[in-house]
Amino acid sequence: NAGVTQTPKFRILKIGQSMTLQCTQDMNHNYMYWYRQDPGMGLKLIYYSVGAGITDKGEVPNGYNVSRSTTEDFPLRLELAAPSQTSVYFCASRRGEDTDTQYFGPGTRLTVL
Amino acid sequence: GNSVTQMEGPVTLSEEAFLTINCTYTATGYPSLFWYVQYPGEGLQLLLKATKADDKGSNKGFEATYRKETTSFHLEKGSVQVSDSAVYFCALSEVQGNTPLVFGKGTRLSVIA
Numbered sequence: 001n002a003g004v005t006q007t008p009k010f011r012i013l014k015i016g017q018s019m020t021l022q023c024t025q026d027m028n029h030n031y032m033y034w035y036r037q038d039p040g041m042g043l044k045l046i047y048y049s050v051g052a053g054i055t056d057k058g059e060v061p062n063g064y065n066v067s068r069s070t071t072e073d074f075p076l077r078l079e080l081a082a083p084s085q086t087s088v089y090f091c092a093s094r095r096g097e098d099t100d101t102q103y104f105g106p107g108t109r110l111t112v113l
Numbered sequence: 114g115n116s117v118t119q120m121e122g123p124v125t126l127s128e129e130a131f132l133t134i135n136c137t138y139t140a141t142g143y144p145s146l147f148w149y150v151q152y153p154g155e156g157l158q159l160l161l162k163a164t165k166a167d168d169k170g171s172n173k174g175f176e177a178t179y180r181k182e183t184t185s186f187h188l189e190k191g192s193v194q195v196s197d198s199a200v201y202f203c204a205l206s207e208v209q210g211n212t213p214l215v216f217g218k219g220t221r222l223s224v225i226a
Contacts, residue, residue, distance in 0.1 A: 004156075033213060042202070042218040043157075050211055058213065090156050094214075098206040099145045099164040102214055104156035 002026050004105035006091050012111045013081040021076040021108050023091030029103075030096040032074040034058075034066065036087040037107075043090070049074055050096070081112045115140045119203050119217035126193055126224050134188040134220050136177075136203035144205040146170075146179050146186040147214070151200045160188075160201070193224045 007022045025032065034046040045058030049068040063085060065077040074093075078085060088109050094102040120135040138146065145164040149157040161170030166181035175190045186203060203217040 031211075040221075043216050045213055048213050092157075096211065098208050099162070100206075101147075101159045101162065102149075102157075102204075104149075104158065106156050 006105035010109045023074045025093040029093035031094040033092040034076045035090045115215045117217040123221040129192045132190040132193045136186045142208040147204040149202040
C-alpha cells in the first residue's frame with residue numbers, strides 16, 4: 001500500500017514559471033488536502049476536496065489552482081510562481097468520518113528564485 | 114469557530130525526562146482529537162487519537178486523555194529519547210467530518226543526550 005505519494009520531491013522554479021505538483025492516493029479516500037509549511041511554521045491549508053469534481057478554498061488559496069477529476073489524484077497548479085511560494089507542500093487524504101486518520105504525503109520542497 | 118491552542122516551543126529536554134505538551138481546544142459538539150508527529154524532513158504522521166470524552170490514546174510510550182471538562186488533550190511521555198525529537202501537532206475534527214482538520218501551530222521538541 002503506497003498511501004499518499006507526491007512528485008516531485010524537490011523543485012526550483014524561476015519567478016513567473018508555472019508547475020504542477022502531483023498527488024495520488026491509493027486508499028480510495030474521499031477527502032484530499034493541500035497544505036504549505038513555511039520554515040519553522042505550522043500548516044496552512046491551500047485547497048481541499050471532498051470528492052471527485054468538488055474543490056474548495058482553504059486559508060491561503062491565492063496563486064494556486066486545483067482540480068479533482070478522479071478519486072485518486074489531486075494536482076496543485078502554481079501559475080506565475082513568486083518567491084513567497086517558496087515552501088514545503090504536503091498533500092493529505094482522509095476517508096471522511098470525523099474519527100478517521102488523515103494520511104500525509106512526504107512533501108515537495110519548492111524554491112522560487 | 115473551532116480552534117486548537119498548543120504550548121509554544123521549542124521545548125528542550127534531556128534524555129529520560131518527563132514530557133508534557135499542552136493542548137486545549139474550542140469546539141462545538143464533541144470533536145475527535147489527534148496528535149500528529151513530524152520528524153525532520155518528513156510529512157506528518159498520526160501519533161495517537163481519541164474519539165470521545167475520557168478516552169486515552171496511546172502509542173510509542175506517548176499518551177493523551179480527552180478531557181471534556183477542561184477541553185484539553187495534553188500529550189505526555191514518561192521518559193523521552195533522542196529519537197523523539199520532532200514537531201508535534203494537536204488537531205481536532207468536527208463531528209460532521211466533512212470539514213478539514215483544525216491543527217495547532219505545532220511544538221518543536223528537542224531531546225539531548
